[in-house]
Amino acid sequence: MPGILIIAHAPLASALRDCAAHVYAGCPSQLEALDVPPDASPESMLPQAQAALQRVAGNDGAALLLVDAAGATPCNLAQRLARAPVPATAVRVVSGVNLPMLLRTLCYQNEPLDALLGRALAGGARGIAELHNDETSDPPPC
Numbered sequence: 001m002p003g004i005l006i007i008a009h010a011p012l013a014s015a016l017r018d019c020a021a022h023v024y025a026g027c028p029s030q031l032e033a034l035d036v037p038p039d040a041s042p043e044s045m046l047p048q049a050q051a052a053l054q055r056v057a058g059n060d061g062a063a064l065l066l067v068d069a070a071g072a073t074p075c076n077l078a079q080r081l082a083r084a085p086v087p088a089t090a091v092r093v094v095s096g097v098n099l100p101m102l103l104r105t106l107c108y109q110n111e112p113l114d115a116l117l118g119r120a121l122a123g124g125a126r127g128i129a130e131l132h133n134d135e136t137s138d139p140p141p142c
Helices: 012-023 042-056 073-083 099-107 113-126
Strands: 003-009 031-036 062-067 090-095
Touching: 003 012, 003 042, 003 073, 003 099, 012 031, 012 099, 031 042, 031 073, 042 062, 042 073, 062 073, 062 099, 062 113, 073 090, 090 113, 099 113
Parallel strands: 003 031, 003 062, 062 090
Antiparallel strands: none
């Protein structure tokens, strides 16, 4: 089972993890959050990120990194982890993390890393929708 590591500007990563724990009371142990302070550089956060990655990487050594904004410090940090992963670790990075994306990845966390990546992308995209104030319309499916 791939691990999931959320890397985002403080306090978003922890807030998303806490929301997931609220929705799924038995949140998996292979979920961690790394909040990046405003003045941090990727270099200064790299040791913490490497340690978090080692903790969440599953038995198969796989991890999905969910970051908030492409090109920002959390994303740059995640890309460094992906380019130079710890031995025997497969890492994929997805930017634009939101709560629907996270919940969907948790629902399907038992799938292989590549399939989980697809679920994350679909969950994030499907979680963004205009909602109409019409009593006859059903909410979008999850």
